[in-house]
Amino acid sequence: MTEQQHPNPQHPNPQQTRHPELREADPEIAALVAAEEQLQADTLRLIPSENYVSAAVLEATGTVLQNKYSEGYPGKRYYEGQQNIDQVETLAVERARALFGVDHANVQPYSGSPANLAVYLAFLKPGDTVLGMALPMGGHLTHGWGVSATGSWFNGVRYGVRADTGRTDLDQVRELALKERPKLIFCGGTAVPRTIDFAAFAEIAREVDAVLVADIAHIAGLVAGGAHPSPVGHADVISTTTHKTLRGPRGALLMSTAQHARALDRAVFPGLQGGPHNHTTAAVAVALKEASGPEFRAYAHQVVDNARELGEQLAARGFDLVSGGTDNHLLLIDLTGKDVPGKVAAKALDRAGIVVNHNTVPYDTRTPFDPSGIRIGTPSLTSRGIPRSAMAAVAAWIDRAVLAARSGDEDALAAVRAEVKELMDAHPAPGLPLG
């Protein structure tokens, strides 16, 4: 007997009480939202760029602030009626400055990719050279990769990781910088399991007179919570999304020294964007307030503890971790030795209630669409309060699912899924109405 068949008046099925207006106006979308709530409640979400925002952040995103047009910046708008909006944006800016300890913060970029594009606009002309980590080595598309505008409108030059250590090849970064004289250097990435040496990058950037951008999209929450060194004092510009480890709404921040404030602001607006998304700005402000408290500090450290433990547990089961482990929230796993392609493993894990993404590993012998690895991370499970002691079970589930992927054992996947659901039920996710 399920709740769905027999609604209990004391515990009404939340799917039937949430979003009443939406259900009335658009039952199709309402049903999909409810299904997604259920999915996020029931599954072990290990995609390292994802998280669960708090109910407060979620509420802020659904406010009437979204009805306002506010082109410009607080006190210098092109529209009237900004009495409240100016204060919302000022709060978000002040909180970002205080949390990260920076001179300047722009809270208007719509997301991480447009934030990075604004950096190009601020400092480069089309055809100028940018040095960034290659996408298949763990970099981001917007760091000058070919299929991105940043790699076709600018001259993208790419560094990688050392084949023997799986860690950023700083000798190669320096050699390329001296040879190519980039105007912009990006450090940071999307599949970098190790601490980023901001000081080493800063030294190289100084040597060639390049602007150094620390893209901390993945690790911003760890930086804010003191679980990863800060780029402040090393990088000229700091770019980050707000929705990954920082646990805010989908959005981005650009931060800098006072020297670059004007160039960045002008690049975001009017250079690249129109009106800011004020409801998002409000939710960013809420997330920044949450991230400045002691609980968030503990969260950031727990994310890293959980990732380290999960890495050790996986290594003990014969999994090959790129760079041998992790210093942060994510693990990149080369499945070549397990004889299962990354995509096959990821799809089997999904059927087992464990959500990951397939990923290239450095020096991958397979293709980007069918790579050798998977990428996993602990931000979401840590937001559910799942402790370090559960990482052995998580590693064992991953092991069983990957084995089952190879043998095509759907019963084994279903068994894992049931066990996963039990742990999820014991640790309700923030922001969700469901257990």
Ligand SMILES: *Cc1c(COP(=O)(O)O)cnc(C)c1O
């Ligand atoms: C996620 C990410 C981005 C892009 O963010 P979007 O919000 O998806 O556009 C940029 N840089 C890095 C390093 C990222 O991980």
